[in-house]
Amino acid sequence: MKKSIINFREMVEKKEKIVYITGYDYLTAKYEERAGVDMILVGDSLGMVTLGYETTFPVTMDDMIAHSSAVHRGAPNTFIVGDMPYMSYQISNQEAVFNAGRFTKESLVDAIKLEGGTESVCERIKAISDVGILVMGHIGLTPQFAAQMGGYKAQGKSATAAMELLRQALAIEAAGASFILVEGVPAVVGKAITERLSIPVLGIGAGSYTDGQLLIYADMVGYYDDFTPKFVKRYANVGAELLKGFTAFCDEVRNGTFPDDGVHTYVIADEEADELEKILAEIK
Ligand code: KIV
Numbered sequence: 001m002k003k004s005i006i007n008f009r010e011m012v013e014k015k016e017k018i019v020y021i022t023g024y025d026y027l028t029a030k031y032e033e034r035a036g037v038d039m040i041l042v043g044d045s046l047g048m049v050t051l052g053y054e055t056t057f058p059v060t061m062d063d064m065i066a067h068s069s070a071v072h073r074g075a076p077n078t079f080i081v082g083d084m085p086y087m088s089y090q091i092s093n094q095e096a097v098f099n100a101g102r103f104t105k106e107s108l109v110d111a112i113k114l115e116g117g118t119e120s121v122c123e124r125i126k127a128i129s130d131v132g133i134l135v136m137g138h139i140g141l142t143p144q145f146a147a148q149m150g151g152y153k154a155q156g157k158s159a160t161a162a163m164e165l166l167r168q169a170l171a172i173e174a175a176g177a178s179f180i181l182v183e184g185v186p187a188v189v190g191k192a193i194t195e196r197l198s199i200p201v202l203g204i205g206a207g208s209y210t211d212g213q214l215l216i217y218a219d220m221v222g223y224y225d226d227f228t229p230k231f232v233k234r235y236a237n238v239g240a241e242l243l244k245g246f247t248a249f250c251d252e253v254r255n256g257t258f259p260d261d262g263v264h265t266y267v268i269a270d271e272e273a274d275e276l277e278k279i280l281a282e283i284k
Contacts, residue, residue: 002077018212024050029074042068044083049218059085068107082109093127100128115142117168122175129176137172141184156185169193182206205231
């Protein structure tokens with residue numbers, strides 16, 4: 001059964017960890033649901049992982065809606081969070097609400113996520129929450145702000161920077177967010193934020209104290225290998241398995257081993273085959 005915000009609050013109270021993972025397509029989502037994950041994030045990381053862009057910037061609302069719908073079809077009983085892509089919420093509250101509404105209506109996500117802890121992002125969180133949509137804030141190493149951070153670097157590494165992240169987290173909670181995701185910070189910072197917020201705090205590269213853990217699925221199953229962040233643990237080697245299968249197929253097609261007509265081919269009754277041969281001989 002799909003979990004609700006109430007179930008997630010109860011999990012936090014009972015100190016049960018929330019399992020959160022990204023997903024971008026129907027098939028992967030199906031396996032994630034079978035494995036029993038609690039929450040799937042259709043992240044704008046799909047730009048790199050699925051669409052082959054170098055950053056998340058080119059990802060559009062239409063991309064996000066198409067992929068979130070596919071994930072919803074693959075995992076109809078799992079709570080799905082749709083990531084607001086670059087420039088879908090920055091310009092005005094009106095555009096932010098419009099795009100969050102599109103997500104909810106067109107791909108049936110259960111919550112949306114947006115990056116940043118600035119005053120204007122908090123305004124967007126309030127505007128979206130005010131129309132009844134669940135919002136997940138996202139602070140720390142936020143890829144849409146990578147240029148200002150000087151690249152994809154861990155955040156909150158000084159006491160002042162850590163206190164600024166805590167201030168942002170509290171502001172996001174006060175703005176009406178139902179969850180917050182903290183990314184790429186030392187474990188003590190993840191702990192300080194988790195202990196001071198009452199909404200569920202999810203972490204990715206934020207240590208073990210957060211209420212739940214997120215990883216990008218393609219990193220943790222060894223599928224995306226362009227770059228692997230320090231905080232990723234690899235649980236499978238899907239890339240190697242795919243390579244093995246594709247290479248064997250190439251070899252077998254080229255050397256005539258596949259298909260084996262006794263196994264991989266449809267059959268025709270002997271009399272029909274004879275009849276076909278006769279007709280073909282006549283029209284030759
Ligand atoms: O897009 C995404 O997958 C994300 C994670 C990096 C947290 O936002």
